Every structure is written in structure tokens, then in C-alpha cells.
Amino acid sequence: MSDYLSLKRYWITLTAICVLLMVLIGGYTRLTNSGLSITEWKPVTGTFPPFSEENWETELEKYKASPEYNKINYGISMPEFKRIYLIEYFHRLFGRITGFVLLVPALFFMYKKQFNSNETKFLITTLALGMLQALVGWIMVASGLIDNPHVSHYKLALHLSMATILFSYIIWSGMQFYYKKVQINFTNLNHLIVVSAILLLFTQIIWGAFVAGLDAGMIYNTFPLMNESFFPSETLSYTPKLVNFTENHGWVQFTHRILGYVVYMYLFSLYFKILKNNKNFRTNGKIIMILLNLQLILGILTVVYQVPLVMALLHQLNALILLGSVIVLLHKICDLQHYTLGVVHD
Structure with a gap:
């Protein structure tokens, strides 16, 4: 039992660190003006980046239809596009990695019958907050793909607020693995x-x-x-x-x-x-x-x-x-x- 408790402590700590890194990567994405470089949201098929030059040309053509290209980055070169694209891609990829870090160990604990009702509630709530955070993030990005290549600071604040709530919930609930509830x-x-x-x-x-x-x-x-x-x-x-x-x-x-x-x-x-x-x-x-x-x-x-x-x-x-x-x-x-x-x- 104590071995599983130690594993759970590592699990919850790593999950909290991943959320922190997500916020850090999100901040880097915003400060480098890379957030509007990927014009589609593909939760499953978007896991992999473009590999061939043909795929990269396709992504650049999609970007050329966006207001950011036409009003700010008109004539952007392929190397410049790849740079901002990969920053946003890694931001999204790390979101998937964070979900993986949260879910896979939990499934292992369930399989070993070492997951109680409070921990199940924690998992469901954290997953729900994480998915809501991803949805808010896409709504924020999509708002900058219509006419004005600018994201509302209210939506940015909502996105960061959701991440802060998620992090706070993980810290508060995760303390049960170190001390009593x-x-x-x-x-x-x-x-x-x-x-x-x-x-x-x-x-x-x-x-x-x-x-x-x-x-x-x-x-x-x-x-x-x-x-x-x-x-x-x-x-x-x-x-x-x-x-x-x-x-x-x-x-x-x-x-x-x-x-x-x-x-x-x-x-x-x-x-x-x-x-x-x-x-x-x-x-x-x-x-x-x-x-x-x-x-x-x-x-x-x-x-x-x-x-x-x-x-x-x-x-x-x-x-x-x-x-x-x-x-x-x-x-x-x-x-x-x-x-x-x-x-x-x-």
C-alpha cells in the first residue's frame, strides 16, 4: 500500500508540474506571436506535425487564408512559418502529454484496485477541467482567425484563469496523497x-x-x-x-x-x-x-x-x-x- 501511495505522490506532483509547464509554454506562444499559426483544431489527427514539404505547403496555404497572414505576416517565408507553427504545435502537443500523464497512471491504479472514490472524483474533475481548458483555448484562437488577427484579452484572461483553477485544484486535492483530506x-x-x-x-x-x-x-x-x-x-x-x-x-x-x-x-x-x-x-x-x-x-x-x-x-x-x-x-x-x-x- 505504501508503495502505491509513493507512486501516487509522484503522479500528482508530475501532473501539477505539467500544468505549470503548459502555462509557461502558453506564455511563450503568446509572447512570440505564434498562437494563430495553426488554423484548425484536430484533437486526434493533429497529434503529428507536417512531415513532408508537401504537407508544410498545405499548412502554409491554410495560414495564408487567415487575417494574421494578410494583415501582419504577409509574405512570410517557409522557415519563419515553420518556427511559429512548431511553437504552437508544441503547445498543443504538451496539452496531450499532460492528459497522458494524468490518465495513464490513474488507469494503472484502477487496474491494481488501488483507486478509491475520492481519487476517482479527482480524476474526473481534473479531466473535465483540462478538456474545458482546451476548448476555451481553441475558442480564443478561433476568435483571431475571422477578421481581426487579435485575441480578446478577456478570452486570454479566461484561458489563464481556467489553467490557474486547474493547477489550484490539483494542488489542493493532491495534498490528500501527502496528508489527510x-x-x-x-x-x-x-x-x-x-x-x-x-x-x-x-x-x-x-x-x-x-x-x-x-x-x-x-x-x-x-x-x-x-x-x-x-x-x-x-x-x-x-x-x-x-x-x-x-x-x-x-x-x-x-x-x-x-x-x-x-x-x-x-x-x-x-x-x-x-x-x-x-x-x-x-x-x-x-x-x-x-x-x-x-x-x-x-x-x-x-x-x-x-x-x-x-x-x-x-x-x-x-x-x-x-x-x-x-x-x-x-x-x-x-x-x-x-x-x-x-x-x-x-
Whole structure:
């Protein structure tokens, strides 16, 4: 039994890593403007790339019918097309690999009769979220293949949100393979404090997607001020006014900055007022603080240097790792309900 438990731990950890890598590859695909290079969605037959020159010519002809070719990449050479095509192809392929990593070990555990009802529920839910994520991804891509070679930043945010939910669910549910299964008690103040941190991080990730989708990181490349001002120079010209914070480039970046300050101060306070002096959660707190400060540094460097590829990808990746570390903290707090945050000391 213990051997199977160890295997399940490897399985769930590898699945979570695959989802993280999927997000990283997705970010690379977007930043290299490769996402609209494959104009069809073939979940089964699309597993293999073009092999012959004739197949490549066929794919290029399909791409030539797209608005991106006619409005942005007109006259693209075959080597250039192959580059963006293979980036998007690998993004889709890795989605299939992730599904394989999730499903095949689960079938093995079922065959060995080492899969209980909770684990079956986890598998079904994860598969459903994964398939929904793939569908949202295709809807997002398809929207850029009609007239305007541009993907709505709302759809991009939805796509990233789905990936974040999937990753969060795997982390939370996967903790049962390391510790006992727990439940969040929404009448427990300790639980609510950490749940609030998770919601703040999730909201910040969504606004990060807005910034990315609008290329809002390419403006106001100064810190801490936005071109010598705390506020962006754009007026709140959109109606209704709240739309400015999701569509007006300057105000979207401003909102992302402010949310970053809020998240930082919230987690900073959580650590120094609660976690630092509590022996049960001190290690979790130190990990969160390291990731939090790294995220702040990566965010500043990303905007100051106008979204360099590696920096932007690390910023996105670290955001999910930070979120995962707070989810682990929440699970531990739920597992130690007889402890009170900030009271148990050495």
C-alpha cells in the first residue's frame, strides 16, 4: 500500500508540474506571436506535425487564408512559418502529454484496485477541467482567425484563469496523497484569512492576463511612478467608468500595480504578524516570502525593461508557484485546526 501511495505522490506532483509547464509554454506562444499559426483544431489527427514539404505547403496555404497572414505576416517565408507553427504545435502537443500523464497512471491504479472514490472524483474533475481548458483555448484562437488577427484579452484572461483553477485544484486535492483530506471551514477566521490571500492572488493573475493581452506592459516603463506620476496620463474616458480598469491600457497597468501592492502588503503582514512566530507554519511563511519578493522583483524588471521574454515568463510562472504555496499553507492550517494562528510559539 505504501508503495502505491509513493507512486501516487509522484503522479500528482508530475501532473501539477505539467500544468505549470503548459502555462509557461502558453506564455511563450503568446509572447512570440505564434498562437494563430495553426488554423484548425484536430484533437486526434493533429497529434503529428507536417512531415513532408508537401504537407508544410498545405499548412502554409491554410495560414495564408487567415487575417494574421494578410494583415501582419504577409509574405512570410517557409522557415519563419515553420518556427511559429512548431511553437504552437508544441503547445498543443504538451496539452496531450499532460492528459497522458494524468490518465495513464490513474488507469494503472484502477487496474491494481488501488483507486478509491475520492481519487476517482479527482480524476474526473481534473479531466473535465483540462478538456474545458482546451476548448476555451481553441475558442480564443478561433476568435483571431475571422477578421481581426487579435485575441480578446478577456478570452486570454479566461484561458489563464481556467489553467490557474486547474493547477489550484490539483494542488489542493493532491495534498490528500501527502496528508489527510481536509475541508475549509468558512466560519473559521484563520481559514478565511488565507482564502482571502488566495482570492487576491487569483485576481492579480487575471489582471496580469489583461496587461499581457493588451500589451499594456509596453507603456509606462518606469517604477515606482508611471512616467513621473502616480496615476497614468490617460483620462477615464471609457463608459461605464469601471471599464477603464479592464480596457484602458494605462489604467489596466495601474490596477495591476495597485493589486500587486495590496497582495504584497497582505502576505507581508500575514507572515510578520502570524506565520513568523508560529512554529507550525514558519517554513511555509518563509517560502511564501521568498516567492513574494521574487515576484515583486520580476514584475518591476518586466515593466522597466519592456517585457523581455524570459523575465515575463518567469513572472507568470512564479505567480502560479506563489499561489500554490499559499494553497499548501491553507491545507496545513485546515489540517491543524486545533492550532490558532499567531498563538502557538516555540
